Amino acid sequence: MEIKKRTSEDEDRGCWVWVGRIKRGYAVMQIGDKKQVPVHRAMLEAKLGMPLGEQAAHHMCGNSLCVNPEHLQQVTCRENVAEMLARTDYTRRIGHLERALAALDPDHPLLHEAPLGGVIRVA
Numbered sequence: 001m002e003i004k005k006r007t008s009e010d011e012d013r014g015c016w017v018w019v020g021r022i023k024r025g026y027a028v029m030q031i032g033d034k035k036q037v038p039v040h041r042a043m044l045e046a047k048l049g050m051p052l053g054e055q056a057a058h059h060m061c062g063n064s065l066c067v068n069p070e071h072l073q074q075v076t077c078r079e080n081v082a083e084m085l086a087r088t089d090y091t092r093r094i095g096h097l098e099r100a101l102a103a104l105d106p107d108h109p110l111l112h113e114a115p116l117g118g119v120i121r122v123a
Contacts, residue, residue, distance in 0.1 A: 003043060003067060015066035025064050040064075044072040056080040062087055 006029075007016035018027030018039055027039035044057040047069040058075040059066055066072075075083075101108055 003039065007067060010063075010066075013061055013063070014068060015061055015063045015071060016068040017063065018065045018067050022065065027065055027067055039067045040072055043067050043069045044074060047072070048074065058083065 004016060006018060006020045008019050009015070010017055020039075021028050021036070023036060028036040029039050029042070031037055031042065038057070040059065041052060041057040045051055052074060054077070055074045056077050056079075058073050058080045059071060060073055061068075061071040063071070098111060102111055105111075
């Protein structure tokens with residue numbers, strides 16, 4: 001199966017967004033007799049030409065449905081969790097700043113643009 005055919009390309013970010021089966025927010029597929037495997041992990045292992053073992057496949061783009069091997073990197077589990085926590089803090093901070101801006105200037109043009117991925121905009 002060609003993976004790229006099971007994706008929709010996000011031309012702005014370069015992500016290959018998985019349109020197949022999703023489990024717990026991640027792309028999954030069945031390989032042979034194996035149980036379901038995370039597609040992003042399989043893609044990074046194919047790119048590296050070796051199994052990741054205990055290492056994690058990190059989405060540098062922050063999009064958990066992206067399976068573009070150029071957006072994935074091998075990291076320790078600790079590095080992966082640290083980056084995810086930092087990104088969550090960053091997006092939470094953006095939400096706070098947008099609410100403050102809305103209170104000062106509800107018609108500000110930045111409030112009418114599409115939010116960054118992962119940022120939940122509160123009206």
